[in-house]
Structures are given as C-alpha cells and as structure tokens.
Amino acid sequence: MRDADFFCRWLLAAAASIEREADRLTELDSAIGDADHGVNMRRGFAAVAEALRSGPPDTPGAVLVLAGRQLISRVGGASGPLYGTLLRAAGKALGEAAEVSDEAVREALAAGVAAVGRLGGAVPGDKTMLDALTPAVAALGEGYGAARAAAQEGALATVPLRARKGRASYLGARSVGHRDPGATSSALLVAALAEVAGA
Numbered sequence: 315m316r317d318a319d320f321f322c323r324w325l326l327a328a329a330a331s332i333e334r335e336a337d338r339l340t341e342l343d344s345a346i347g348d349a350d351h352g353v354n355m356r357r358g359f360a361a362v363a364e365a366l367r368s369g370p371p372d373t374p375g376a377v378l379v380l381a382g383r384q385l386i387s388r389v390g391g392a393s394g395p396l397y398g399t400l401l402r403a404a405g406k407a408l409g410e411a412a413e414v415s416d417e418a419v420r421e422a423l424a425a426g427v428a429a430v431g432r433l434g435g436a437v438p439g440d441k442t443m444l445d446a447l448t449p450a451v452a453a454l455g456e457g458y459g460a461a462r463a464a465a466q467e468g469a470l471a472t473v474p475l476r477a478r479k480g481r482a483s484y485l486g487a488r489s490v491g492h493r494d495p496g497a498t499s500s501a502l503l504v505a506a507l508a509e510v511a512g513a
C-alpha cells in the first residue's frame with residue numbers, strides 16, 4: 315500500500331529531476347515551441363515542492379490535489395493546466411483513503427491522463443505529453459519499471475511525429491524530427507515515480 319509520504323517523495327523526486335533537466339527541456343522547446351518548457355516546469359515543481367514541504371497533506375489524494383493546484387496556479391504555459399489537471403484528477407480519483415493500492419494508483423493515473431485528453435483535445439500520436447503518459451499508464455499493470463520504460467520509449471517515438479496540438483502544431487511539417495518537450499518531461503515524472511517505488 316502507498317501512503318501520503320510515498321506521493322510526497324514522488325513529487326519531490328520529480329521536482330529534483332525537473333531541476334536537473336530544465337535546460338534540456340527548454341532546449342527541446344526552443345526547436346518547436348517558445349523555449350520555456352524547462353522554465354515553466356521548474357517554476358511549477360519548485361512551487362509544488364515548497365507547498366509539500368511547508369504543509370504535507372495526510373492522504374495520497376490530498377497530496378496530488380495540492381500539487382495539481384500549484385501547477386495550475388503557478389505555470390502560465392499550456393503544460394501547467396495540463397499537468398495540474400493530471401494530478402488533480404488523479405488525486406480526486408484516490409479519494410480520502412490514508413493508503414492506496416498500486417491498482418488504485420494505476421486507475422487514478424488513468425483517470426488523470428483521460429482528463430488531460432479531455433482538457434487539451436489531444437490523442438496519442440499528436441506529439442504531446444500524452445505520447446509518453448498513455449503508454450506509461452497502459453504498462454503500469456506490469457509494474458512501475460515497465461511504466462518508466464514505456465514513457466521513455468513513447469517520448470523518443472515523438473521525434474518522427476508531426477505535432478497536431480499546442481504551439482508545435484503551428485510549425486506543421488517542420489515539427490517533424492524533434493522530440494516533444496512535454497513527452498520528455500512526462501517521462502521524467504514517470505521515472506521519478508518508478509524511482510521512489512524502488513523499480
């Protein structure tokens with residue numbers, strides 16, 4: 315079973331990973347966007363880490379809802395509301411239990427990913443964060459390590475895709491040949507989850 319501390323450790327590990335990789339995320343966004351993805355993610359996850367450290371909630375659901383709210387309110391770019399929605403919807407799906415099973419985690423993240431799809435209107439293949447998140451959630455039934463591998467593969471597989479959503483879609487065919495920044499940050503978030511799960 316996974317408690318609130320597990321989810322706090324996930325998000326703190328994610329914040330540390332985002333901090334380390336922020337320049338690379340911004341570099342990817344400079345090729346097919348507006349060169350701010352690392353800046354947006356760093357600001358958002360620093361706010362998440364600060365909020366969790368100053369007042370850690372006592373249920374898994376409340377941890378994710380708090381983190382989601384921070385991302386929505388602190389990040390101006392498209393990724394803030396999208397990642398915020400992912401975490402908030404997943405947190406709501408976990409309800410008020412003090413401990414949740416890995417099966418409940420999988421179902422909650424699936425609900426979060428579905429909410430991202432509804433908010434942004436993207437589907438897998440559109441060269442967005444969903445190209446990493448969707449296969450990761452699908453693989454989660456086989457464990458956290460399988461989810462990490464699926465997210466990494468999904469992010470890499472965005473290179474030949476043409477962007478159909480978000481800023482990169484303005485480039486049309488010129489978006490082909492570049493790795494999607496959001497799919498790359500999604501793979502970092504899934505890798506952080508696998509890390510704290512010991513996978």
Ligand code: ADP
Nearest residue numbers: 351354391392393434436442443479480495496
């Ligand atoms: P912005 O594009 O507003 O500058 P960011 O650079 O922080 O925001 O985030 C860009 C990333 O957001 C993209 O690489 C893509 O993965 C993701 N994204 C953009 N639009 C959508 C959408 N409609 N659905 C899902 N993900 C999206």
Ligand code: MG
Nearest residue numbers: 347348350351
């Ligand atoms: Mg951007």
Ligand code: MG
Nearest residue numbers: 348350391392
């Ligand atoms: Mg921007």
